[in-house]
Amino acid sequence: MVFEGSSAAISHTGKVRSNNQDSGYAGANLFVVADGMGGHAGGDVASSIAIHRLENLDHAYPSTMDAQASLQAAATTAAGDMIRAVKDRPELAGLGTTLDAIIMVEDYAVIGHIGDSRIYLYRDEALTQITTDHTFVQRLVDSGRITPEEARYHPRRSVLMRVLSDMDADPELDMFVMPTQPGDRWLLCSDGLSGVVDEAHMLKTLRLGMAPGRTADGLLRFALDGGAPDNVTIVIVDVGGQHPVLSGSATIVGAAANPQGIVIPAARPARPSWLHPVRQAANEPTHFEPAAQYLEELIEEDHRRAVRRRLGWLAGLVVVIALMVAALFGGYAWTQTRYFVGSDDDTVVIYQGIQQNLGPISLSHVYEDTGVRLTDLPSFDRSVVSSRSAGFGSLEEAQKMVDRLRSSAETGKKP
Structure with a gap:
């Protein structure tokens, strides 16, 4: 079961972004990570809406089917909340969030997932990624076009194909149920962690056997040491068997923890000069949800980029060979003057x-x-x-x- 004090949630702005668009939740039966997107303020709003809508699910359930139905219904309601928020505040148009949630029901974990935040399971000294990213590069990996290692550095790695947003009133979550075992440790995280820290370093930290809070701190330290270009949110929960309802308050972190509610910062106009050209703001959206037909366009663009890269390498090789031939010819010509x-x-x-x-x-x-x-x-x-x-x-x-x-x-x- 999950004992009191056996879970932890932390969220950090990172080293580049100026605000935190992530949100996290660790309660008695419910554990959530949401990575918001949508510009200067939209990400804050989206992840906060998701957390505040789902926190009502933190209670006991008679069955895993009931938990699944409640989780899907809450995600649909959250999408409706985002649609209404955009109607009231048009400047938020295009906001969205990833969502990874676990509801503990007895000795089972009910999992809901959409986007590129991740859920990992640490069991028997091994770390397994439970969710599959809903990203463009993941589809390239699944189709065999690129390797998982190439996906980590692909320029389109942040393009989401599915997301909880104001553009889809009926979001499609990956829903499944997994049995838990005593000693299991579940890790939920935004891509601010998984995009910077590889699984080898995650596993190294998890094997230290520290408490959830210290483990989360260790993982965050790895992300910060790696530059932390994005917000980092981590939720860890330890399992020890059949799960009861626990008393005590939940931990909410990130944008959803703002005690003043959802705050929309005023946009600051850029003032370019010839000495300081305008650069892309660190907190501008790095994700968006493309239309369905856009996938083939992206794949075709990626193919063209790969062809250009190969042609570039080929041209470089031809130039090097030509220089070597010229050097050899010039050297031989010199020998014939002796x-x-x-x-x-x-x-x-x-x-x-x-x-x-x-x-x-x-x-x-x-x-x-x-x-x-x-x-x-x-x-x-x-x-x-x-x-x-x-x-x-x-x-x-x-x-x-x-x-x-x-x-x-x-x-x-x-x-």
Whole structure:
């Protein structure tokens, strides 16, 4: 069962955003994370609406079917609340939120999920992702177009295909029921954690066996160390068997915890200058819910981007190869400006090039067979010519040496 004090909820703005659009809830039977979106204030409103609508579900249920029906009905009502909020405040148009909720019913967990926040289960020293992201990149992964590792850094990783919002009065949640076991630890989090901290580091923290609050603090620290570009919300609940109704107040964090209610900050106009151009605000929406037909357009765009990337790599490779060929050709051309004196089987020869070879490639060739016989040369001159150690910078210098060798050979012939 879930004992008093065996759950925790924390939420942090992160290191980049100026406000917290996430909300979290940890109660007696209900545990929720909502990651809001919709511009300067819309995300705050959306996640707060979701939490305040669902908190009424924090009570005992006669069956898991009753809990599922209540959870779906509450999500639908929350969507209606968002639609009405936009009618009253048109500046909030386009607001929405992810939603991950667990209702504990006896020894079962009733789970509702929409968006890219996640639910993990830590059991028997292993961490398992229970929910599947409703994102564009997840569909690319499911279709085999990209790998899960590529999805972590994909430029479209924050594009949501399903979300609780003012654009859908009948949201479709993934709903399922899982049995719990003594020792289970459930982790609900926004993508401010899962998008920065990989499962290996999550597992490292969970294996320390600390209390839920300290564990949540450790996970948050990893997110902050990773730059925390988004809001981070974490809810942890430990299970020890059949779940009773508990007394005590719930923990609400993030935007929904604002004691003054939902506050809509006034937008501040940007003042660009040539020294300080306008940059995209850190708290502008990074998610949106596209129309159904937009998926194929995104996939086609991703295909074009992949093709452009491959063409770019190919062009770069061609340039590198061309530079290498040019360098080799230039080096070879330089070697052909050099000359040295050597020998073939029995005569003195002038070679064009240099004495060294490049692996099996010879960097010299016979330029002129002088006709001077090696046997007519003094022993010292014969050894110099045979070793090909007489190199010169020009043909004229090589010919002067040949003239000297010819004179030595003729002198050696005289009686």
